[in-house]
Amino acid sequence: MPNPTNAAAGEVHPLRLTLLQRIQLALVSWIASAVVGLIGRTLGMTITFEEGSIGGLDNVTPGIYPFWHRCVLPATWLFRNRDIGVLTSLSRDGEYIARVIRRFGFVPVRGSSSRGGQRGLMKMETMVKAGGAVAFTIDGPRGPRYVAKKGPVMLARMTGISITAFYVAVEKPWVLKTWDAMLIPKPFSRAYVRVAKNIFVPPDADDAALDRYHAEMQAALERITTFAESQFSARPD
Numbered sequence: 001m002p003n004p005t006n007a008a009a010g011e012v013h014p015l016r017l018t019l020l021q022r023i024q025l026a027l028v029s030w031i032a033s034a035v036v037g038l039i040g041r042t043l044g045m046t047i048t049f050e051e052g053s054i055g056g057l058d059n060v061t062p063g064i065y066p067f068w069h070r071c072v073l074p075a076t077w078l079f080r081n082r083d084i085g086v087l088t089s090l091s092r093d094g095e096y097i098a099r100v101i102r103r104f105g106f107v108p109v110r111g112s113s114s115r116g117g118q119r120g121l122m123k124m125e126t127m128v129k130a131g132g133a134v135a136f137t138i139d140g141p142r143g144p145r146y147v148a149k150k151g152p153v154m155l156a157r158m159t160g161i162s163i164t165a166f167y168v169a170v171e172k173p174w175v176l177k178t179w180d181a182m183l184i185p186k187p188f189s190r191a192y193v194r195v196a197k198n199i200f201v202p203p204d205a206d207d208a209a210l211d212r213y214h215a216e217m218q219a220a221l222e223r224i225t226t227f228a229e230s231q232f233s234a235r236p237d
Helices: 019-038 067-077 092-103 118-130 152-159 207-230
Strands: 046-049 063-067 085-088 109-112 133-137 166-170 188-193
Touching: 019 067, 019 092, 063 067, 063 152, 063 166, 063 207, 067 092, 067 133, 067 166, 067 188, 085 092, 085 118, 092 109, 109 118, 118 133, 118 152, 133 152, 152 207, 166 207, 188 207
Parallel strands: 046 188, 063 133, 085 109, 085 133
Antiparallel strands: 166 188
16 A cells, blocks of 8 residues: 655655766666566565564565665565665665665655664654554664664654564575675575564653663564574575
């Protein structure tokens, strides 16, 4: 179902770019979208859920979905065209990501932990309260890898909607030498999605309680990452 807050959430942040930068932005965004689409059409997917997971990403329900930055490419294809709001930074790198994910039916929500974070969180609150789903590349935009930020926990307290972490493991992927060890699926490989049990954060949670729920989310992400990667007899980098 189309999200009624798409227009507001997906507004484009005005960047001051030279003509050459604009050409590069358009070209790289188009190439990245084409690569994701070409490889994605060949992927096989399995999705499983921990006990205690309510709803899920096989049929997206209103929720807050954190995942590691490294599996953003397979996740972009597997959960396309569902009007999921995704927090993307206000940087030029964020503009590349925003343009790509918009082509696959996501709603870029501009902001990050370093710039415009509170504004982005408020936009996501509006989306969730309107019945939408939102996702966080939770160790992004620049790491450190596998260290979750607090955004989903704060949003869960603000909205009363649970956190449902997930991870996408890929069979024998190319692994880039980037801060996040980004996964690029090889054509005709398999993807394995593991969804964690839901985490509920009460609206009256104080700072100490938020820290505990944050630690619970971190543990859930680590647990499902290990489980998903083990399906291909591999361990996370």
